[in-house]
Amino acid sequence: MLLFFFRPLLAIFRIVFSSRFSQEWAFFSWNQLTRPLLFSFQQAFLSTGLTLLIGLPAAYLFARYDFPARKMLRAFSLIPFILPTVVVAAAFNTLIGPRGWINLLLMQLFNLTEPPLSILNKLPAILLAHVFYNTSIVIRIVGQSLERLNPNMIEAAYVLQASPFQAWRKIALPLLMPSIAGAAMLAFLFNFTSFGVVLMLGGPGYATLEVAIYSQVFERFNLPMAGVLAIVQLTVTWLIAIVQNRVGHTGIRFGNAATANESSLRRRPERGAEKAFVITMCIFLVLLFILPLLSLAARSFVTLEAARGERGKIDTGFTFRYYAELFRNRQDSIFYASPVASIQHSLLYSFLTMIIATGIGLLTSYAIVITGKRFSRIMELLFMLPLGAGSVILGLGFLLTFNHAPWTSGRYPVILPIAHALIALPFVVRTMVPAIKSIPQNLRDAAAVMGANHWRVRREIDFPILSRALMVSLAFCFTISLGEFGASGFLANASTPTVPIAIFRYMSQPGALNYGQALAMSTLLMITCVAGSFFIEHMRLPGKTETLPSGKYLTGK
Amino acid sequence: MLRILDIWKTYEGKPLLTGVSFDVKEGEIVCLLGPSGSGKSTLLRIIAGLEKAESGQVYWGNDDVTGIPAHKRGFGLMFQDYALFPHLTVAENIAFGLRIAKHDKADIKRQVKHALENIHMQDFADRSVTELSGGEQQRVALARALVTNPRLLMLDEPMSALDQDLRAYLIRDLSSRLRDSKKPVIYVTHNRQEAFDLADRVLLLSEGKIHIG
Structure with missing residues (x-):
């Protein structure tokens, strides 16, 4: 442990601080530090926000409603968790890339010669992949506490004259807050330290700290600068982790009072609005979770080569090649x-x-x-x-x-x-x-x-x-x-x-x-x-x- | 005051309540006695408006309140596990209903203070409810249910979360508080002794029907 974890860590510090005296930090450039640092924060905030926007309703969907294929969809929503980043990057490439399914479809439909959708190598592609990854965190963490939220809490609020909205706003939300905050912090941490996704889906100019470290080492051969970035990254992630740990502990304060043992609050959607919600969310989640994976698998069996000399014309066919x-x-x-x-x-x-x-x-x-x-x-x-x-x-x-x-x-x-x-x-x-x-x-x-x-x-x-x-x-x-x-x-x-x-x-x-x-x-x-x-x-x-x-x-x- | 007419309810395909009817008069304490699984709690929840019956009506005086949602019925209910809000202090728990009803701050403060005095827990105002003993929790839950001045008070097995020694002492305490409140009360229990100690009238619920005790 000492040999294989702390020595490498020490080496990073050493390379930064030993060169200080010899070269007067000639390697150092503020620009190369602040740009990836800012971008890390920026995309992590955006990704986390979007993740919550989709993850919270999804968590609610799985915790409160019974519908056909619920189990299967939930299982699918947890898959991103275990997928290597290269796979995810490849999957989104086959879906939204210049030769991706969506572009091909649009070109066919409107007879275009150029792919109309170009978000690959730009911020939206990174955000999309991050949402794909981290929504499952929100579904898991928030879904779990939603399922275990003592229904008496809400009902006690009702009999104290709180409207359903007030009951959610004043009782359910505060009780769920630790888990929502915890999930958000975790998602933020993952987004902040994102490497593979940003390296493969973000183009030049889109570098998180980790990607910047990589390019300092392999493109600029500036090891001390990579060391500086690494130290900054370590500091920030550990700070986030400490806060996350704190947030997680506030949940314990509520004790068991807010958790039910056996409550299964899931039921079939009844009113029209509920049905609409369930159906919309299902379609959305299928698009988000299943489509990219199917797209990857399907694309690996299909040739799509532009015929020589004829732009836009594409030969397609099934292949094991x-x-x-x-x-x-x-x-x-x-x-x-x-x-x-x-x-x-x-x-x-x-x-x-x-x-x-x-x-x-x-x-x-x-x-x-x-x-x-x-x-x-x-x-x-x-x-x-x-x-x-x-x-x-x-x-x-x-x-x-x-x-x-x-x-x-x-x-x-x-x-x-x-x-x-x-x-x-x-x-x-x-x-x-x-x-x-x-x-x-x-x-x-x-x-x-x-x-x-x-x-x-x-x-x-x-x-x-x-x-x-x-x-x-x-x-x-x-x-x-x-x-x-x-x-x-x-x-x-x-x-x-x-x-x-x-x-x-x-x-x-x-x-x-x-x-x-x-x-x-x-x-x-x-x-x-x-x-x-x-x-x-x-x-x-x-x-x-x-x-x-x-x-x-x-x-x- | 309260009139329950021919309530029917099935639970997981089996009949649970098969035509339950009774009434509660002004200031009367009615105990609903029945074995566990007999549908006592479900009946309370139907009266409170938390659950819908398949058929039957709930009347308050001459008003049919069957279709009115729980938060507009003005009935109080004390839950079996008390359902105190763990993220709020003792005083905030008691104040919750008053805040929802948009009382002004000074009034809320005064009423909460009064309620805490009533249950001899003035010093507990800023405590977290998770630190309280079972008996203390019960008193806070009762204060919370009463402070909004509900037209009817329902208690779902209020003693079940407490240990045996405490019960005997608390039952007298609770009984006098309920009488002081002068409200119609429905008290659900599976404990015969408790029911007869407390009630003006005992109703026996078994096999989906009310039998006069």
Whole structure:
């Protein structure tokens, strides 16, 4: 932990402050700091506002109404959570990009030669993707407290002569406020630190701090400046996290008084206005959540190449070619590695991540359970820190610290799975600790009385009970490592890219084949991640697990 | 005063109330006694306007209030779990109904002070309701229900959240407060002793019908 988290962090500070005396901060430019900082805030405010605008009615929809396909739609609305950013970027590219479905449709309809909708590489595309991501946070957090809001609270207000509007305004809203504020802060945090989405959907001139860090390193080769940005970013995110933590705690003040145990307030919509609300929201949510994913999958099977010399005229057809090409290593390819190689690398990395993270995570979890309360709090906090730092900063720190032998001597960057493991560790700990706590001590005592020694007890009692939680941990590690983009962007060798890196490269190269292959890989990655999350959600775990505050890192930010 | 006429209600497809009729006279305390699941609370909620009956009427004097929403009926209801608003202080909880009714500030202050004196909780005004004991919560809930001067007061199992020792003491206390209020009261309970200690008249609700106790 010290070696792999604090040393890289220290390295960032060192590179900033050591150069201070030698070069008098010649690397420093206010402009390069304030522009991404302002843009980070600006887009995060806008994204969060839009997210609430859509998320709050959606949360209400799922908490209060029963309608056909409710379960399915809700499941879909939670999918964005686990999708890697490259997949989301690719999906929105196929929907709203210049060759996206919407533009194609409009061109067909109105006989246009140019794509009429051009929001890709501009702010609206970024906002759209952020709304896509974070609406599920609002649905989850606010929806949960809406479902548990004691209906007597509202009814008590009614019998005290409050109109339905007054009851909502004066009772329900204040009671829901902690969760609304909490969800908003979390969404803001994710938006503020957005990397992959902004890098791939925002064009030049649209850089958040994380994207700016990346371009300082790889385009301007100005490491000290990247360090400055990283420190600013760390300060801001930790400040937000502290406030978020505070806000979350005010909810506890209300105690259980405001929560109902069994209340299911869901009912079928009755009045006309209710029906209209449910139908509109459903259509809207299908458009927001399902359309981009379908669009991606569909586009990966379709050729759309402009016939040579004839602008606007497009040959379309169904094809498996993009998938077939994934497994071919073209000699004339301008890329360093074939797609199938990147899949192999990713699988290798995620395998290593699984071993490292679950190994360390299991030991840590036992340590947290066995030791006293205070120590366990410190431990939990310590292991959450890498999450707060963000994967780009982790990547930068690792790059600065481990960019020498023995770490770089092998063909594969061994530090990459270590970085992934650091990101996955909190998920493992959060899964394992409640599971370990759930094992009644008397089971172990009973086994011991029957003559089992310490290790035998662990093997015969603990392990079988924990096996499910272990499986879930492994699934977390697997999906996180597969989709991780921020740290990987810094650490993957040019010759051994991961799948998200390969998708990023292919997307940014011209040519229909490259584009198609990127989409095919994105689709495969999407399916894998959805399957992984399905597995995680449907494994019934011993002990109470809240997988929520995590989302961002599953998305491979 | 209050007249309930032939109320029918089904719950999850099964008949719950099958033609319930009774009335409550001015200043009378009526106890509605019945086993759990007999539909007592549902009946209260129908009278309060929080739930709709499939058929039947609720009259106040000669006015049919069946179609009037809860917040316009002017009936008070004390919930089984008291439903004190956890984000408001004791005084703010009591003041809530007065604020909704747009009393002026000085008047609200005076009335809340008076209400707190009545329940001997003057020093609790600025406390959070989540810090109160069960008995204290009950008193605040009663004060909150009475301060708006409702035409009718309903209490849904007010003792069920309290432990046994407290009940015996509080039942006398509550009884005298209800009598002092001089309001018609419907008191729902499944405890026979409680019902007979308190009521002018006990109605037994079982199998969807009222039986005179």
